[in-house]
Amino acid sequence: MAVTAVQPRAFPGHRAPSRRSALFGGLCLCCLPTLGRAAESFAMEEVGPGIFMRKGLIADATPENADAIANIGFIIGKNSVLVTESGGSLADGAWLRGEIVKRTQKPITHVVLTHVHPDHAFGAGAFLQDKPVFIGHAKLTEALSARGEFYRKRLIDLLGEEQTGPVVYPTMTVADTAEVDLGDRRLTFTAHGPAHTTSDLSMIDSGSGLLFPADLLFVTRIPSLDGSLRGWLKETERLKAMGASRAVPGHGPVSVDLAPALADLTGYLTALRDGTRAAIAKDVPIEKAVDSVARDQRDKWALFDTYNGRNVTVAYQELEWE
Amino acid sequence: MTFRIGQTLSSLALGLALATTALTPAVWAAGASDTDQERAARWQEIAKSIFGDRQIAPTDSLVKIDAPVRALDAALVPITLTMPNDGQIKAVSLIIDDNPAPYAAKFEFGPAADPTELKLRVRVNNYTDMHAVVETQDGKLYEAKQFVKASGGCSAPMGMSDEEAMKGMGDMRMKFAETGPGKPVEATLMVRHPNFSGMQMNQVSRDYTPARYIDKLTVSAGDQTVFTLTGDISIASNPVINFAFKPDGKPIQVAASDNQGGRWQHSFNPPAPTN
Numbered sequence: 001m002a003v004t005a006v007q008p009r010a011f012p013g014h015r016a017p018s019r020r021s022a023l024f025g026g027l028c029l030c031c032l033p034t035l036g037r038a039a040e041s042f043a044m045e046e047v048g049p050g051i052f053m054r055k056g057l058i059a060d061a062t063p064e065n066a067d068a069i070a071n072i073g074f075i076i077g078k079n080s081v082l083v084t085e086s087g088g089s090l091a092d093g094a095w096l097r098g099e100i101v102k103r104t105q106k107p108i109t110h111v112v113l114t115h116v117h118p119d120h121a122f123g124a125g126a127f128l129q130d131k132p133v134f135i136g137h138a139k140l141t142e143a144l145s146a147r148g149e150f151y152r153k154r155l156i157d158l159l160g161e162e163q164t165g166p167v168v169y170p171t172m173t174v175a176d177t178a179e180v181d182l183g184d185r186r187l188t189f190t191a192h193g194p195a196h197t198t199s200d201l202s203m204i205d206s207g208s209g210l211l212f213p214a215d216l217l218f219v220t221r222i223p224s225l226d227g228s229l230r231g232w233l234k235e236t237e238r239l240k241a242m243g244a245s246r247a248v249p250g251h252g253p254v255s256v257d258l259a260p261a262l263a264d265l266t267g268y269l270t271a272l273r274d275g276t277r278a279a280i281a282k283d284v285p286i287e288k289a290v291d292s293v294a295r296d297q298r299d300k301w302a303l304f305d306t307y308n309g310r311n312v313t314v315a316y317q318e319l320e321w322e
Numbered sequence: 323m324t325f326r327i328g329q330t331l332s333s334l335a336l337g338l339a340l341a342t343t344a345l346t347p348a349v350w351a352a353g354a355s356d357t358d359q360e361r362a363a364r365w366q367e368i369a370k371s372i373f374g375d376r377q378i379a380p381t382d383s384l385v386k387i388d389a390p391v392r393a394l395d396a397a398l399v400p401i402t403l404t405m406p407n408d409g410q411i412k413a414v415s416l417i418i419d420d421n422p423a424p425y426a427a428k429f430e431f432g433p434a435a436d437p438t439e440l441k442l443r444v445r446v447n448n449y450t451d452m453h454a455v456v457e458t459q460d461g462k463l464y465e466a467k468q469f470v471k472a473s474g475g476c477s478a479p480m481g482m483s484d485e486e487a488m489k490g491m492g493d494m495r496m497k498f499a500e501t502g503p504g505k506p507v508e509a510t511l512m513v514r515h516p517n518f519s520g521m522q523m524n525q526v527s528r529d530y531t532p533a534r535y536i537d538k539l540t541v542s543a544g545d546q547t548v549f550t551l552t553g554d555i556s557i558a559s560n561p562v563i564n565f566a567f568k569p570d571g572k573p574i575q576v577a578a579s580d581n582q583g584g585r586w587q588h589s590f591n592p593p594a595p596t597n
Contacts, residue, residue, distance in 0.1 A: 146479040146522075154474075283499055283510070285441060285564065287390065287400040309394040317398065317560065320512065321495075 042068070044099050045254050048208030050076040052099065053084070053254035058221050058302045061119065063158055066091040070119040070215075071254050074100050075205060077182020080109035083132070084203070084212055084248070087123020089155060090165025094126040108132050110180055112189075113170055114214030114250070115197045116143040117226070118151040125165030135180070136170030137191045137199040144169055174201060190242075192216065195232035196223070204242060211244035211258060219252025219261050222268070222301035225311045229273050229318055236266050268297050272308075276315040277322075286316045361419065361451050365467075368417060368424050369455075373463060378455060381464035385414060385456040389470050396475030398558045399446045403454050405437040407506075413457045414440070418556050420450035422476055422521065426556035432547025434567050436506035441564035444556050445475035445519065477521040480559060484531050487516040487559065492586035494576055498593055506566040507592055511541065513562075513578060519555040536561060537581045544572030 044052040053073035061067035067088030074096070075082045081100055087093040100108060111127045113136040114120050121144070124134060148167030155164040172178070174191045181187075185207030192200040196215045203212040216235055218224075225232070239247075240262060247258040275293035278284075284292065290309035298304045356364075369378055388402040405411045413430040414437070426444050431437050446452075449472070455465045480487050491514055499508040513536065520533030535555050541548040548567040567574070574590045 142483055146483070150474075150477070150479055283497070283508075285400065285402075286398075286443070287388075287402070290394055313395045313398055320562070321514075321560075 079183035082110040088119035093123025124168035138175035194228035215250035393472035396472035434543040434546035436566035446472035
């Protein structure tokens with residue numbers, strides 16, 4: 001039975017230093033032994049009845065962490081299991097699948113692909129064997145066809161082919177809203193307009209009342225903008241109106257009070273919007289704006305220095321045509 | 323080796339990002355580890371293909387390149403070219419040595435130009451030297467160089483469908499900075515155009531979106547040319563060019579064409595100079 005076949009370690013097959021890690025030189029060798037350990041230190045937290053989440057690392061993908069940086073998890077319903085987020089790589093997804101079969105023998109019938117980004121999409125390959133319904137935004141197929149292979153190549157460069165896995169496309173797409181019934185609870189999906197990306201899908205669980213906004217809600221980790229800044233601000237209003245008080249963010253703690261978390265997110269996005277608009281109005285060029293916009297948010301977010309400049313670049317291109 | 327792992331791989335995490343600052347080891351192996359000697363040899367070859375056997379002397383006064391040492395977004399790398407405004411600069415070329423089509427842009431200046439500061443946004447596909455070569459009125463060539471760290475800028479898929487990216491193609495805007503009477507006017511030209519590189523692939527159809535880029539763009543002040551740009555796939559989508567011109571009260575005309583026969587013309591009225 002699968003329960004015993006799944007190794008407790010997240011990323012089995014710790015590779016000997018390869019060409020890739022050799023390229024990283026001494027910088028990398030020191031962390032290689034943590035490959036297994038880092039994974040073992042992950043724990044599933046039960047954030048609601050039958051809802052188990054793993055907190056992603058507040059870090060970027062590295063060969064050592066197998067891109068396990070997003071909050072991923074599953075819901076055990078009366079009849080079957082739904083995976084809320086698949087993971088950042090085949091290895092990450094396989095680890096999650098292991099956590100599921102440790103807890104239940106119910107079939108895995110649904111896997112949600114919340115948006116196009118690799119840290120959320122590449123775990124899906126680990127669930128192909130279960131033949132689940134892969135649920136995604138109506139625009140996800142298009143987004144994955146444009147970028148999936150590109151992301152995959154980059155992940156392979158980082159993790160190797162065997163840990164990366166295939167690009168998995170949705171088999172059930174949501175253009176507006178949709179529902180899935182797990183027997184004792186209904187999950188309601190909402191397809192959002194361009195925001196964090198152009199393929200953001202949120203979900204509400206009727207059993208717990210929890211909202212799963214995926215990357216429409218970042219906590220602790222700086223939001224990354226890859227869709228539409230104005231759209232994202234609009235969609236935060238929609239999230240607020242959904243009536244949930246607790247939410248499971250795509251990054252950060254696995255369960256938060258929705259209102260203050262949304263307020264922080266909106267605070268950043270508003271600073272980004274207003275600062276970028278002001279820069280454009282004052283003819284501050286993009287190369288200077290990246291160092292000046294939203295600086296007052298710096299102490300509030302992890303990885304600010306890595307992502308803020310890029311967010312400004314994206315926002316600038318959107319807002320300069322206003 | 324100076325880069326940190328976290329920084330290097332940042333893009334993988336959350337987005338298109340990937341395309342951008344991320345220097346993946348494979349790309350790095352392909353070009354980033356080249357020695358200065360290898361880079362210089364490659365430049366010799368490229369320079370010969372563009373300028374033939376003409377001598378190119380180094381300069382630190384006739385042209386200067388400013389570019390981020392590490393690009394935040396490889397599909398949009400802002401470049402500033404600085405040149406003297408004393409009438410001796412006839413043209414400037416920007417060459418991104420390790421891009422698939424290295425010759426990114428050539429600006430030929432007309433009588434209404436003030437070449438003091440010229441800005442454009444480019445794609446950078448690899449760790450690369452970037453060269454600016456100016457031609458002076460007496461036909462001599464001078465070069466300046468800067469090294470830029472970025473990867474994937476040419477092949478990075480755009481964040482939208484081709485159809486979406488082509489919406490409003492040919493629309494233009496121009497912004498003018500305030501200036502005093504008799505002084506050159508700084509202007510920003512924005513052009514809606516995807517500038518498809520031909521290297522962006524649709525994975526379902528397995529087709530590459532055909533290259534479609536602005537290949538010629540002329541800006542004139544009245545009857546006088548400011549500059550003529552010859553462009554290529556290395557120019558970022560929705561091109562934005564900052565330049566300066568000598569106003570004579572007449573409208574600014576922009577005529578652009580792309581390699582697939584698209585033609586667009588727009589006229590803009592610069593503001594009257596204020597004291």
